[in-house]
Amino acid sequence: MDNRYLLGIFIPKEAGHRLELLASLAFFLALIVIGLTYNKSNAWVGHALAGIASLLLLIFAVSAGAMLARRIQLASRDVFSMHKKAGIYFTSFVFGSFFYALWVELSNNEPIMRSVHGRLGLAILIASALQVIPSLASKDRTRLKAAHKILGYSLAPMIFLEAVWGLYNGVVGEPKNLVLAHSASGGFAALALTWILVEVLYPTKRGLYRARIASYVSSVLIIAGCWIVGGYNYLTSYGSHVKPIIMAGPTPWAHEVAMEGKEHIFIFLPVIAVAISLILRFPDRDDLIDSMSRRALTIMTTLALSLVLMMFILGAIISNAGSRGSLT
């Protein structure tokens, strides 16, 4: 069978079919979650889900852009179409996520655009519109190339920072800046690990060099930002300020299971990150051509990235439990 249908939607079996699948799934999932959580205390979950979908679509768009510029290996002949579609879907999700959050805040009579999260969201909205609209409207895209490239690569850290700030908004207790540094390190480490994955999956001659830099960045962020800063905050502030609030609130399991699990499972992450850096620093071959090594690095990097994302989800649960506990 050459083509596929998902929930009645035509999914062509071409380069972009995974993209269509991701966008369709994310759209329906976001709709269901928004429907289930609207007007409830956990209405933020729908907004967060749309944000995560836009992040994944941005990774597709940036990777396809890097393929077009021959920075990474071409995955298919139809990369331009994939890049264009990913950009349009990404912008649609950014608009959806932003206006949904705005709608929720307005209907709850909450002040809008007061937080850095809201303002950064608006900046991302404008930047993503500037990426897509002129590129679709202009016939001669060569003039836009440099600005398009800079803005495209800048959007990735902006989106990660936006996710981190969203998490930070729910943090209770002091010192909040340490928590921000801790979660920002996690966000940028996830970005660096994604970068390694892209380089390893689509290898070029200079891919090993760039993957090596990304691995050093991820190791430093995980050790210094996540482990040392997060550990210091956990030992000096969390136990005395946040834990009692969560334990007295409606979701004590957020500490008993989520926080206890998070603090111990995290300890595996620095070792895995350093092992990835060492494999890339001292490889058996001076390139990424060996498919066995690339597969091994893909597996290890996916493991590290999954752990970072798990830490984010657990962090969101803990922050939310702290916020809910402080209201009771």
Next chain:
Amino acid sequence: MRAATYAMAATASVALTGAIVLIHIASPEVKQSLANITGHHWTAVSAISAISFGLMLVLIYVLLGPEKRNGLHKSEDLLGWSIALVLVTLAMTFGIFALYVVQYMAA
């Protein structure tokens, strides 16, 4: 050192650290012993994780040599050790969550 050595040392370190975490969740005495070492059980487990990774690297290097190849230690085994690392990490992760859930339900 061959690339597989790093994945091998990471697997051993995660297995050792995970086992200590599982034991200290189940046994308050072990948790207290760990806390006595550094002042807090989490700091002790963190130190054990970092030290065990370094020690495993040295141990594997001394035992197997820089280029020596045998059934366990070949460059081709990088894939095998990366899969082992995933399996060990997943097993420890599920084990830790399972113990905390059981303790929470029992309390």
